[in-house]
Amino acid sequence: MASIKDLDVGEKFSSKLEEIRNKLLVQAMGEVMNEATVDFCQAHKHYMKSVLDTCSKKCREDESMFETIQAYTEELKRQNSSVRERSAEQPEIVGEIEDKENQKALLIQKIEKLKQDQIRNRELIHSQNKANKDRLKNLNKIKDIFQEQLCLEIRKIQGEKLQFIFRNINHKNPQGPYTFVLRISEDGVYQIVSCDPPLVQMDHLERRLQETNNFSAFLANVRREFVALHNATKTG
Template identity: 75%
Template sequence: MASIKDLDVVGQFSSKLEEIRTKLLVQAMGEVMNEATAQFCHSHKQYMKSGLETCAKKCKEDETMFETIQAYMEDLKVKSSIMKEKNTELPEILEEIDDKRRHKELLIQKIEKLKQDQAKSRELIQVQNKANKDRLKNLNKIKEIFQERLSLDIRKVQGEKLQFIFRNINHKNPESIYTFVLRINAEGVYQIISSDPPLAQMDHLERRLQETNNFSAFLANVRKAFVALHNATNTH
């Protein structure tokens, strides 16, 4: 059934029906109205009234339905706009996710490399510590030999540094001391820190020690250098 949307048409229709009814009543004024005609007119009036009420109700329902459809259309438009915006952002989001995944992989590789480097460093340190311990044992043996024969004394100074003290260089004053300070660095290399009195050839002796690792010969050459320095000084 088609909906009646123009209420004026309904009004005109009702007015027209009322006019027809009036004419019928005027024409029947002089006649005897039978009961069947009266019932028919009454029934017709009730039918029209019911029809008008039904049309008005249908119009109201249609308006509500149109408003609901319009609201759905607006909501769909908003959601479509949001979806379009999300689709535009999606490639950037995916690219950002890929960048983070690549960055994570690089971090994992760096961590693994650091673990390997640390393991190598620990192994190297252990090897170096063992080598240093062996060197210290040799120094202790050399110390005992030189203490007995060359009046050498070795002392630990300033942490891990060693001071070597020679006596009996000056025969007029056997207790006069000639010293040098040595340390073993992190790489296990011998390094001369200082000597008193200074020896011009100490750098050369240090290089020879690093090349040959012969500490006994190094100590003997240092003592010879101190003796030569003492004799040269006394000569002048």
């Protein structure tokens, strides 16, 4: 009982209890800290692994991008080189294009001229054909007249050639033929192809026909020359 009354015993007891409590608290806190540290380390390990994975992936992507950039750079250099080469060739190419354009313009002009010439030639041929047809019509018209009055026969031979046959010149042989062959050229000109028997004045008569275009007078003059030739032969 005497020990209980001692005031120091109570304080010592309380101090001891406080010390025990603090140790237990420190011990408990140590365990909690250890668990927290382990969790933190584990979480940090996972985080670092994730960061490393992300960095590795990023590095691979960067490497791929750098390779792509390098490829684009090389391609750009190649294109720039090609452009420079083409730029150097450009004056020559432009000159060739201009020459071809000039040649094209000249060809177009020539084609247009040929077209115009063709049109004029067609018109001329048409006009000449019409004139030739008119001449043939006139020949047909005077055929009947001269057939009776001059004993003339007209035959169409060898295409556009006409044979003129005079008879009743030699009274001893009324059917004896005196002939000449005439053609009309592409230019619409009368031309004597042959004459049987030959007449000295035929070239002169042909020129007069071409100058006057008087075919009736030409036929009359030819018959007159045949008669004169016959009379001269008879007299001789």
